[in-house]
Amino acid sequence: MCTLESFENYRVDSLIDLNTRTWNEKLIDGLFVEEDVELIKKIPVSRAATEDTLYWPYSTSGHYTCKFGYMFLKQESKMEASQQVLPIHDKQALLKRKVIAYLIYERCRSAVEESVHAVWSCPKLGEVWGVGEEWCFKSKVEFTYMKELLSWLNAKGKSLELFAYMAWMVWNQRNKVRVNQHAVLLLQVAEQAEQKLAQFRANWQNTEVQVTDRNIGGLRWSSPQDGLVKINFDRAVFKKIHQAYKPDEVEALVALKAITFAREFGFRNAIIEGDSLGLIKALKSTEGSLSPTGLLVDDVKRVAISFERLLYSHVKRNGNRVAHSLAKNTLRIPDLQVWMKDVSSHIISILDLDVTVSS
Template sequence: MEATQSSRGSYAWQRILKGRDVLKRGARWRIGCRENVSVWNDAWLPSRDKPTMQSPMVEGFQEAKVRDLINLDSHKWESDLIKGLFTPQEAELILSIPLGQRRTKDKLIWPFVSLGNYTVKSAKMNLVQRKILTEGTCDHCRASPEIALHALWECPKLSMVWEENNQWCFRGNTSFTTFQALVQYVIDEGKGLEKFAMLVWAIWYRRNQVRVSQKEFPYNQIGPFAIQLLHDFVQVLPKRQLQSRRADGQHVQWQPPPVTKFKVNFDEAVFKEDKQAGLGVVIRNHQGQVIASLSENVVLPPSIEDVEALVAVRAVSFAAKLGVLSTVIEGDLEVVIKALKSEEESLSTFGHLISAAKLSMDGFSSLSFTHTRRQGINLAHSLDMLVVI
């Protein structure tokens, strides 16, 4: 990453360096031990558009590192100092970054994919987009980049589509880093995957029709168009398959752990208007009796994955502190559960929190992780809803 240009370098080497420069401009520092990241010179803010500090540099803080903004005893941000040094917008961004309770390495990650690592596959996708699209901007608003999450969900022009039904009211108070995370949330929360999929398809169909044929396709027709398509689809399904699909949507109940173990459920609640999140952890025995519970209110992190990872750390450390060392830990966001189960280091934005959780696992005699829908952890969800009331 530190190689320099040379007039003697081959054409391939020059192209590699060009690609390296693109990678550097897009990569972002994930805050771990906070010792190696410059406050003013490095890209570390959780913003895709402006990850480097835009606030005027303050005299006496020119060489400041991110660690200088953190209370090393409490592992919390120095809120008053941050609000005094930076603009309100950047101070809010900084305070939203969740900090792990254990020291992990500062890590350079790629924030444009959910796993945080720049892959050949993601590079090819970008190239394909550049080849197909004359302009890499959204067809709806003509302002933001045409990534799947924006073009199918976040674009303000689509409010008429998604706000037509209260089923999608979480659009206004829940943030996602990728379209995959949004789909997983719809599945986990039982929000109606078939209807969601048909609406997404209809939005993309409208985009292609307007682009290719230049025909008018008003936004207020997308919803009825999708509903009719779904109705037609259901009508032609074999009766047995339809019954099976309905059975899949039945209520999910909490399942007790084996007799010799405890189950730790964790969940989060997001309150976007208040810029807060509630964290809830519940420990129960095989009879379903509550042994201990924890609830906490935190500044709202940048994404739902960050919030879920933060409460997962609390769940592991809470169980370890209480000596509940033969445990099944259960949550409802699959990407976080997979990261906790994986032996590989997570390069996602919440990877430092996963690393912190793994450092707390050594003392357990038996520890496993399972994924469930939110209905299976209602008590934990009730706790995190209560913290902001």
């Protein structure tokens, strides 16, 4: 039963439970259709009274700058341009609806435009796939679908990486020719694809070495210094469960729960540690945020005032494994559970490893 007889005369705050600072779900369910109810419940509500503010939804901070405006317009231009050059499956849909009269591949004008033909079986591509022994089977084996071709290449031990580079360059070369842009010759595709693949592999190996050397310390949990207690937190989002907030908003809500929990237990000197770099940066920042997540960050900062000393720490996922494991296990825990001396059996091995490493 809806308690508002004429809700047109009420403001949005009439839909908020002032005691819990959350949406009045029963009221919302009675006033709006299901689609609108879902959208409303996805809007985070701050614990403190805040004024209505316009914000830019295409930046993490909610602030608008000329740079963000330019990036938005640039992205819109790309979307419009991509719609002018339709993918093959879109063209096939238009053909079925009789929007276009024919579907002929422009490079050879002798066959229907399909993925396999466009990057592989077109006779005009002999200069690409006829070079070397890797693709000498081209004239002997026929394929109808791209999936069929890829499965055959994989079964025969052919280089799928090299094929991907060559196919992409064939497609890219054709698109550039269509719009009168400078493009490589088909004779050069095989050689340049091999060079790009070699460069990619070299860069990947260098990156692996650099990451291993630089970040090995950040992959493990470390115990706090004397006089401080460390509070690790993490969130879990499940597809099968109705999600009221976005993942970054859930992360902020969990951080708020963690710091509130610590305060209720009497801790006044603590480290709040999580694996969301964006959230930890926001908590450390002295600048305000206009985004919906910013309201939740402000709630965390309000609770932080009650601490004598509070530090924020970012750690990679491997250094936050206990909190991550607990978060994923919440589906099996119907109510609030608190462990003081004992711990949940499913995290004992992870906890022992962290204690051993940090000692």
